[in-house]
Amino acid sequence: MLVLGIETSCDETAAALVADGTILSNVIASQIDLHARFGGIVPEVASRKHVEAIGYVIQEAFDSAGKTHTEVDAVAVTSKYGLVGSLIVGVSAAKAMAYALKVPLIGIHHIEGHIFANILSNPGTPLPHVCLTVSGGHTMLVHVKELCQYEVMGNTLDDAAGEAFDKISKFLGLGFPGGPAIESLATQGNRAAFNLPRPLGRSRSFDFSFSGLKTSVVNMFKGRDRETLPLPDIAASFQQAVVDVLVSKTLQAALHKGVSAVSITGGVSINSRLREDFSAACGRQGLQVFFPRRDLCTDNAAMVAAAGAARLKYGEMSQLDLNAIPNAPLESIGCAGKHC
Amino acid sequence: MRVLGIDTANLTNTIGLIDGDRMVTDFAWEARDNSLQRIIISTDLVLKRAGLTLAEIDGLAVGIGPGSWTGVRVGVTVAKTLAYAVNKPICGISSLEAIAYQARSASILLCPLVDAGRENVYSAFYRARGKTLAMEGDYYVGNIKGLTERVKEPALFLGKPAHLYRRAITGELGDLAGFGSPSDTSSGCVVALLSLTRFAAGAADDAFSLVPLYLGESLAQALLRKKETEAGDE
Ligand SMILES: [Zn+2]
Numbered sequence: 001m002l003v004l005g006i007e008t009s010c011d012e013t014a015a016a017l018v019a020d021g022t023i024l025s026n027v028i029a030s031q032i033d034l035h036a037r038f039g040g041i042v043p044e045v046a047s048r049k050h051v052e053a054i055g056y057v058i059q060e061a062f063d064s065a066g067k068t069h070t071e072v073d074a075v076a077v078t079s080k081y082g083l084v085g086s087l088i089v090g091v092s093a094a095k096a097m098a099y100a101l102k103v104p105l106i107g108i109h110h111i112e113g114h115i116f117a118n119i120l121s122n123p124g125t126p127l128p129h130v131c132l133t134v135s136g137g138h139t140m141l142v143h144v145k146e147l148c149q150y151e152v153m154g155n156t157l158d159d160a161a162g163e164a165f166d167k168i169s170k171f172l173g174l175g176f177p178g179g180p181a182i183e184s185l186a187t188q189g190n191r192a193a194f195n196l197p198r199p200l201g202r203s204r205s206f207d208f209s210f211s212g213l214k215t216s217v218v219n220m221f222k223g224r225d226r227e228t229l230p231l232p233d234i235a236a237s238f239q240q241a242v243v244d245v246l247v248s249k250t251l252q253a254a255l256h257k258g259v260s261a262v263s264i265t266g267g268v269s270i271n272s273r274l275r276e277d278f279s280a281a282c283g284r285q286g287l288q289v290f291f292p293r294r295d296l297c298t299d300n301a302a303m304v305a306a307a308g309a310a311r312l313k314y315g316e317m318s319q320l321d322l323n324a325i326p327n328a329p330l331e332s333i334g335c336a337g338k339h340c
Numbered sequence: 341m342r343v344l345g346i347d348t349a350n351l352t353n354t355i356g357l358i359d360g361d362r363m364v365t366d367f368a369w370e371a372r373d374n375s376l377q378r379i380i381i382s383t384d385l386v387l388k389r390a391g392l393t394l395a396e397i398d399g400l401a402v403g404i405g406p407g408s409w410t411g412v413r414v415g416v417t418v419a420k421t422l423a424y425a426v427n428k429p430i431c432g433i434s435s436l437e438a439i440a441y442q443a444r445s446a447s448i449l450l451c452p453l454v455d456a457g458r459e460n461v462y463s464a465f466y467r468a469r470g471k472t473l474a475m476e477g478d479y480y481v482g483n484i485k486g487l488t489e490r491v492k493e494p495a496l497f498l499g500k501p502a503h504l505y506r507r508a509i510t511g512e513l514g515d516l517a518g519f520g521s522p523s524d525t526s527s528g529c530v531v532a533l534l535s536l537t538r539f540a541a542g543a544a545d546d547a548f549s550l551v552p553l554y555l556g557e558s559l560a561q562a563l564l565r566k567k568e569t570e571a572g573d574e
Contacts (some may be wrong), residue, residue, distance in 0.1 A: 037360070037564060038564055042558060042561070044409070044558035044559075045558055045561060047409075047413060048413075048551070048552075048554070048558075051413050051416060051417055051551050051552065053549055054417060054421070055420060055421065055424055055547060055548040055549075056548050058424070059548070062372075069425060085410060085413075087415050088376055088413060088414060088417075089374060089413060092376060092413070092414050092417035092418045092421065093417050093418075093421045094420075095376075095379070095380045095418065095427060096380070096417070096418045096421035096422045097421055097425050099380050099384070099394070099422070100385070100394055100421075100422050100425030101424050101425060104557075168366075196495070211562070320380040320381055320384070321377045321378065321380075321381055322377070323374075323376060323377045324376060337526060
């Protein structure tokens with residue numbers, strides 16, 4: 001089954017063709033350089049850019065897969081979770097494609113897409129497992145009971161982890177996006193140089209909070225001349241604090257659910273320190289750990305197509321009045337636990 | 341030529357179908373944040389009423405604004421993706437021209453208005469030239485006072501905001517100002533009709549690069565431009 005995936009929930013305009021778990025094309029037009037000039041993502045700018053890029057991106061997905069419109073069996077699109085103005089563009093395009101090609105339309109929750117980024121990369125990931133999906137827009141712990149059967153265990157109470165990276169990067173004058181900037185500087189720093197808080201690290205809840213950590217860093221160094229700041233040490237200590245919280249919460253969640261595996265997805269899962277620490281900690285606990293292919297960590301449409309194919313297998317599809325819902329909860333589908 | 345016309349730039353969203361210069365069917369709804377939800381269903385309704393499938397039309401026309409930024413993005417994205425998917429030509433039409441076209445038999449200056457929020461309007465001046473309209477000058481975005489200052493002759497104000505600001509317009513222009521019917525609005529059929537001359541002239545748009553006519557930048561863009569201009573001046 002050939003599925004066209006479309007994803008425009010934030011600042012990437014993406015389209016992909018996926019056939020039965022094989023990625024035939026995965027096209028992403030990144031707006032990152034554009035938003036870097038603003039020091040962060042500007043919703044109206046993102047929405048406009050999506051309209052400009054969407055047609056080219058869809059065409060490129062067909063061209064590089066060597067497929068034609070008539071071969072498509074379904075269209076899947078991120079319709080839930082993200083910037084509403086951005087989601088609207090992808091949903092508009094997906095509806096038009098599905099209607100014109102007379103194929104089913106499937107609206108996908110963005111977080112479900114990230115869960116499938118790992119399943120697409122590592123089809124052998126055991127079920128159930130616990131998935132941490134962590135990026136500039138979200139930090140969520142999900143108990144993946146079955147394909148398309150979820151329980152959200154924890155969420156961020158304030159900033160997403162990637163957002164904290166962006167804010168600290170801005171504070172230190174390292175630019176946007178913050179993740180890669182802090183990671184590369186951190187390699188030259190001492191991660192034990194500063195004693196930063198591990199917010200909610202010991203609490204029983206699986207929720208996250210990063211704004212206190214951000215404030216501690218800012219309070220510790222504000223008013224100081226940037227030239228005198230030990231930037232690599234700050235970057236390394238801050239990164240370690242974030243990673244420590246992510247690792248400890250995810251392992252707690254895995255233990256709580258008694259699963260044998262965890263997956264870490266989303267843009268922040270590219271971070272090498274995070275991958276190393278997760279691998280080491282999971283090894284000690286006897287847990288398997290899975291990361292998506294690097295090109296499937298950040299937002300992409302192949303993961304959306306994969307999630308769409310899974311939902312369609314369970315007979316689930318959307319109507320043509322599908323709406324874009326920025327704050328929708330992650331929903332399971334009807335036929336619980338049954339492999340169709 | 342059968343053309344499907346779509347305009348979602350205004351509060352009244354509209355989809356219509358023409359066959360040559362004959363209006364086949366027209367459908368409109370008051371869109372309160374439901375342009376996205378209803379656009380394909382309404383398109384399907386219009387085509388079914390006409391007994392046609394999307395593949396059986398010859399082209400698409402879409403109102404590109406100015407108007408609601410979100411609304412017009414839905415219309416433009418849907419129209420250009422439909423055109424791309426079934427490989428039909430597409431033409432972007434000014435949503436202001438579509439309003440002015442309703443009063444094309446008037447011999448005076450036509451001044452269609454679309455709400456731009458914060459007591460501002462989008463506007464432009466048109467004059468009937470035979471069967472078509474000629475635009476005079478540039479598009480306008482700003483308050484009513486700034487608009488009326490540009491009017492030096494009898495003019496017909498059209499569109500919903502014309503009635504909302506009727507008193508202010510009359511206050512500035514007195515007898516020079518005339519008003520159309522409050523029901524003057526864009527229509528899918530009119531958008532489609534306006535595309536016929538463009539298609540005939542071989543002036544269709546490229547479905548990939550077609551974008552809305554925003555007539556304004558986001559606040560962030562404006563601030564950034566100011567910052568960069570200042571930095572350049574130093
Ligand atoms: Zn994401």
